[in-house]
Amino acid sequence: MKILSLRVKNNFLDWDFEEIKFSSNLTLLVGVSGAGKTQILRAIIDLRRIANGTAINGFEWKIIFSTVKGTEFIWEGSFDTVEKNELSFEDDEKEKQDEREKSSLTYEKLTSNNQVLIERNQEGITFDKRRMPKLSSHQSMIYILKEESVIKEAFDALNKIEYRDHTINGRRLRNSNKSLHSLKNKYKTLDSIVNSDEDIKTKLYLTYENKLDIYEKIKSRFIDIFPQIGDIKVEPFKTDNLPKAIADKFNPSISIKEKSVPKWIIEDRMSSGMLRTIIHIAEIFLANEGSVILIDEFENSLGINCIDILTEDLIHENKTLQFISTSHHPYIINNIPYEYWKIVTRQGGHISICNASDYRLGKSKQDAFIQLTKILEKQS
Known part of the structure; x- marks a missing residue:
């Protein structure tokens, strides 16, 4: 999936942003703290939630996106506004609210190749030019009709939107309830690993255990950034406090070995920058084809030595992925072409969202960076 453009308005929370046209593989949202960068990422996440049946109070949207197959869709709609106390957008309790308290869709339309596939309005619902019976007003038609082949492509594409932070402290259970040993036997080829629904650390483990060439490429890229590292391994989580069968349900553990240092450094003792770097590299090589990966403040925990190579990889390495990231770090802004x-x-x-060219920035990257810094200082 590639998001081509997006416009969103939230009538309940009383905010909106005008149309954003996204770059094909990388868009860097630049601005001072509080400018609305994270709000844009949250709006994109909300689109995935709507596609999966969630009602969002007062939310209006229009998104144009293309799928891996090259099909272009225009999806737009709006929920009515219900005046009530609202929790944060991440609160799962909102998913369990009483049907009577949920917002209703007042309008929804899905178009592809100049053909209207779905249209919902006050007069009723049509699908593929056929009038539909009365259906839930709280759920998107994309969700309700997701098994229809013409809709499934759009539904699957919207579920490629990912917001992940694999550097959260604490040992985490994997999404799969299968053991790592069974997954190793199930996924043996690179294509099967990439196209699986496993988390990125499990995918990295599977490439390591199956001795795939891509693992060596990921390791080599990491060592380019940290030349003091001699080796990396990815193994099942080990603990004396849990039975092996339970421990095998946790995310695998990454360990690194520095040159001329005999002992391995386990994940819990690695620097957050090192851990985040290897996860980012693995993401670039192992994420599902067509994924849209949202990164809030890309620079968090990354040192200057990491940023050069990672930003280069984001731009050039995997053309099937789309990265949308926020940043206000001068070094990142200065190392990504404007x-x-x-x-x-x-x-x-x-x-408001403007292209860098709208500001008539200098032709050189350095001049553009200096002018941008002055613009942002005036806004802060």
């Missing part, structure tokens, strides 16, 4: 920048500003609840 044709990938979207400058984000805000007045009240209105978020």
Whole structure:
């Protein structure tokens, strides 16, 4: 999936942003803290939630996106506004609210190749030019009709939107309830691993255990950034406190070995920058084809030595992926060509997004960076 453009308005929370046209493989949202960069990422996540049956109070949207197969869709819609106390967008309790408290879809339309596939309005619902019976007003038609072949392509594409942070402290259970040993036997080829629904650390483990060439490429890329490292291994989580059958349900553990140092450094003792770097590299090589990966403040925990190579990889390495990231770190902004920048500003609840070219920035990257820094300082 590639998001081509997006416009969103939230009538309940009283904010909106005008249309953003995204770059094919990388868009960097640049602006001061509080400008609305994270709000844009949250809106993209909300689109996935709507596609999976969630009602979002007062939410209006229009998104144009293309699938891996090259099909282009236009999906737009709006929920009515229900005045009530609202929790944070991540609160799972909102998913369990009483049907009577949920917002209803007042409008929804899905178009592809100039053909209207779905249209819902006050007069009723049509699908493929056929009038439909009354269906849930709280759920998107994409969700309700997701098994229909013409809709499934759009539904599957929207479920490629991912917001992941694999550096959260603490040992985490994997999504799969199967043991790592069974997964090793199930996924033996690179294609099967990449196209699986396993988390990125499990995918990295599977490439390591199956001795695939891609693992050596990931390791080599990591050592380019950290030349003091001689080797990396990815193994099942080991503990004396849990039976092996239970421990095998946790995420695998990454360990590194420095040159001329005999002992391995386990994941819990690695620097957060090192861990985040290897996860980012693995993401670039092992994420599902067509994934849209959202990264809030890309620079978190990354040192200057990491940023050069990782930003280069984001731009050039995997053309099937789309990265949308926020940043206000000068080094990152200065190392990503400004044709990938979207400058984000805000007045009240209105978020504005401009191309770097709209500011007539200098031709050289250094001049553009200096001018951008001055613009952002005025806005802060």
